Amino acid sequence: MGFQLSEEQQMFRSAVRALAEKELKPRAREIDESAEFPVDLIPKMAEMGLLSMAIPEECDGADVGAISIAIAIEEIGRVCGSTGLSVAAHTSLGCFPLARWGTPEQKGRWLPLLGSGASMGALCLTEPGAGSDLRGVKARGVRDRGDWVISGTKAWITNASLAKVLVVYLQTDPEAGKRGYSMLLVETDRPGVTIHPKEKKMGVRGSPTHQVSFDDVRVPAENLLGEEGRGLQQTLETLDGGRIGIGALAVGIAQGALEEAVTYARERTAFGRPVADFQAIQWMLADAETEIEAARLLVRRAAWLKEHGQRFTREAAMAKLYASEMAERVTRNAIQILGSYGYSSEYPVERMYRDARLMTIGEGTSEVQRLVIARQVLKRY
Numbered sequence: 001m002g003f004q005l006s007e008e009q010q011m012f013r014s015a016v017r018a019l020a021e022k023e024l025k026p027r028a029r030e031i032d033e034s035a036e037f038p039v040d041l042i043p044k045m046a047e048m049g050l051l052s053m054a055i056p057e058e059c060d061g062a063d064v065g066a067i068s069i070a071i072a073i074e075e076i077g078r079v080c081g082s083t084g085l086s087v088a089a090h091t092s093l094g095c096f097p098l099a100r101w102g103t104p105e106q107k108g109r110w111l112p113l114l115g116s117g118a119s120m121g122a123l124c125l126t127e128p129g130a131g132s133d134l135r136g137v138k139a140r141g142v143r144d145r146g147d148w149v150i151s152g153t154k155a156w157i158t159n160a161s162l163a164k165v166l167v168v169y170l171q172t173d174p175e176a177g178k179r180g181y182s183m184l185l186v187e188t189d190r191p192g193v194t195i196h197p198k199e200k201k202m203g204v205r206g207s208p209t210h211q212v213s214f215d216d217v218r219v220p221a222e223n224l225l226g227e228e229g230r231g232l233q234q235t236l237e238t239l240d241g242g243r244i245g246i247g248a249l250a251v252g253i254a255q256g257a258l259e260e261a262v263t264y265a266r267e268r269t270a271f272g273r274p275v276a277d278f279q280a281i282q283w284m285l286a287d288a289e290t291e292i293e294a295a296r297l298l299v300r301r302a303a304w305l306k307e308h309g310q311r312f313t314r315e316a317a318m319a320k321l322y323a324s325e326m327a328e329r330v331t332r333n334a335i336q337i338l339g340s341y342g343y344s345s346e347y348p349v350e351r352m353y354r355d356a357r358l359m360t361i362g363e364g365t366s367e368v369q370r371l372v373i374a375r376q377v378l379k380r381y
């Protein structure tokens, strides 16, 4: 059993941290306040391979493996939750399905564009009336003279305004039960596609989230991604991987908050001593350090299983559940340690708290993770 990152993984981590510290940390507050994704950093991130982490080398990708993906998302999330979320969604929800089920033509056309950041990746599952309930979606794809005609509305789609192509999950046969759903690729410049204005959000405000509507959008048959009728299974597999990414992002946000809390606790004095001297503060720091480490181990184990081609549904759900709820506790306590300054936007911990709040919701709520884990528990014992 090994707990050591390989030399290559350590080097990758250092390189991502250096970029995050230099380019993102100084701008994280502005990214949050302006609610603007730092598009000017896309070429720098692409150059380092951060936008092609899940893209095979033959399609100009960096193909770094699930562990390094988790490391990179953690490092970005440590300084900027918004950028972390957009990179995580791009990688796990946008690039992964294309790399996994794309035809050679689909991969050749789209993966180099995604890897270069010319298009950010986006996956459209959620609808105004259905999120957790993937079989409750109403958006339809109907075959018509060799094409597909798509109608319906998707909601809360990360990166939609930065995407040239969307992976869209649709009902394609209402009579076929679980086999009645498929994934289609939809170019965002097709007539009938509308990307609505950005949602106004509590946190991860710099990561653009949009409603997208499809008004009889016609795409050719070759835009089907994977097999017709396999969309539900493809989505569940995609979300398993995505959950490792959100777990990693939650670990990163919590790590950033802990570091801020330690710095402050050493400098701030009360009753003639640094507040770091008080046991009440030390216990919060100790709990944070322990819980972050536990979450990181869960995330890395799920990533290891994925990287080694083993089943990881249960492990990814546990990692996402624990890491996201841990990040809420740690960022909450970081505010507590900073006192009134923690509540001020002058310090980053209130932003981290708001960013962390999404982690128990996106890519499957905590309730859904518990459902997934409980199913496995009941099968296992």
Ligand SMILES: Cc1cc2nc3c(=O)[nH]c(=O)nc-3n(C[C@H](O)[C@H](O)[C@H](O)COP(=O)(O)OP(=O)(O)OC[C@H]3O[C@@H](n4cnc5c(N)ncnc54)[C@H](O)[C@@H]3O)c2cc1C
Pocket: 089, 093, 122, 123, 124, 125, 126, 129, 130, 131, 132, 133, 155, 156, 157, 158, 159, 201, 204, 209, 358, 361, 362, 363, 364, 365, 366, 367, 368, 371
């Ligand atoms: C910032 C942001 C970015 C997002 N990005 C994307 C994206 O890129 N692509 C995308 O498709 N979606 C995206 N989403 C949507 C997100 O994945 C969904 O919001 C999430 O899956 C929950 O769905 P819902 O909001 O419809 O909640 P619902 O499914 O309506 O759930 C409401 C409540 O009921 C609970 N609940 C539902 N079913 C059960 C059950 N069976 N047992 C117990 N409790 C249950 C839920 O846990 C929740 O507490 C994003 C959301 C946000 C806020």
